[in-house]
């Protein structure tokens with residue numbers, strides 16, 4: 001039997017500017033691991049006021065208390081800190097574009113020790129945990145060259161196993177229509193949704209094939225919980241699904257209650273005339289998604305975390 | 311919803327009145343115990359190196375800090391999906407005499423039978439609240455099967471007011487999540503009907 005070649009990692013040599021960006025990203029990842037974005041915090045507060053039963057209130061109280069403790073004790077708020085993902089829109093003239101992959105991987109590596117994050121990278125087929133929280137393809141970096149600017153916009157996302165599990169995509173025949181999309185999403189809610197730590201943020205992607213639909217559904221989770229699709233029909237579907245899933249009444253942790261979701265976001269792109277691709281991704285109540293923007297001089301903004309400084 | 315405060319060792323009588331949907335706060339001894347530990351006991355016939363009779367187990371893989379000299383600190387602990395242990399739990403309860411099975415989400419008919427027959431409860435800690443839970447662990451008093459690595463080690467914890475723990479299966483065999491599931495599926499069908507009347511975008 002051939003010996004398994006173990007995954008190794010050595011910190012790359014980065015330019016001084018890239019080191020600066022790496023350090024800022026390390027700090028931001030650490031913050032994302034313990035502090036929920038403003039839209040999620042607000043939504044949980046609103047939902048806590050709607051759930052009047054003592055059992056549901058107790059769950060929401062525990063969540064609030066846990067987030068306070070995480071902030072004070074500076075620890076990750078949930079033990080499952082996910083496998084890091086970055087969704088990026090980068091201007092073609094952003095000066096650190098060539099070092100971007102190395103910066104992000106090293107930031108995850110550093111944040112793993114700093115936060116500390118759980119070691120969540122298992123090399124497939126060889127089936128061992130790298131013990132570093134990075135591996136082949138982890139973190140995953142999805143890059144889109146937006147325009148010719150010198151700015152970059154990065155979404156940071158940590159999803160645990162529980163809320164990754166409901167993810168699915170399928171290609172429907174046009175005859176199944178948007179009714180088929182609805183059935184696909186709703187079925188996933190009652191089978192896997194319960195164990196994904198509701199109230200959920202549900203991302204729905206509509207496109208041509210499995211990967212485009214699935215990718216759209218993940219992008220949908222990057223939008224804030226109360227955001228509305230710019231397409232009128234997609235916005236209508238968001239509203240209908242949100243009401244419908246809420247009426248199933250999963251409640252926090254699936255204990256039952258008035259609400260099931262923090263929101264439903266639909267992201268759609270054009271489709272081939274013969275197919276409708278549908279994808280679903282779910283975010284748990286502990287939706288650790290952040291957004292950071294940099295300009296060429298590495299001045300940053302944190303639009304989802306008011307008052308936070310790195 | 312009624313609230314109970316229990317302390318290990320737990321007797322059959324302590325659990326008699328408790329029903330699904332009730333809340334428990336636990337004091338005493340709780341041992342983390344998940345996939346491989348269940349497999350070792352049930353399939354490999356290896357005796358559990360920790361006595362959990364009349365005590366509690368938690369389906370969890372915690373983050374533990376090694377302070378040296380066999381001292382440990384619980385940094386973060388939250389439950390993992392209990393359904394993965396369903397296959398083993400009936401036999402596990404029978405052999406060990408454990409009284410409280412704590413985890414995330416529902417469990418199935420094997421655990422229901424075990425809870426009824428051996429007078430035990432399945433409980434759910436609201437997942438995602440790992441820092442809160444860790445602060446309820448006063449001390450890690452023992453660690454067994456260290457060879458399994460940090461997540462799978464049997465961490466013997468002294469706990470105070472550990473909870474809230476929601477009763478998901480009681481000693482009559484009633485199952486909160488199974489009951490909910492039937493209701494959720496019924497409502498879902500009605501909602502799909504309503505929505506589908508309004509999404510005929512392809513004309």
Ligand code: SF4
Nearest residue numbers: 078160162197284438
């Ligand atoms: S689903 Fe989310 S909150 Fe629940 S255990 Fe996983 S990461 Fe934590």
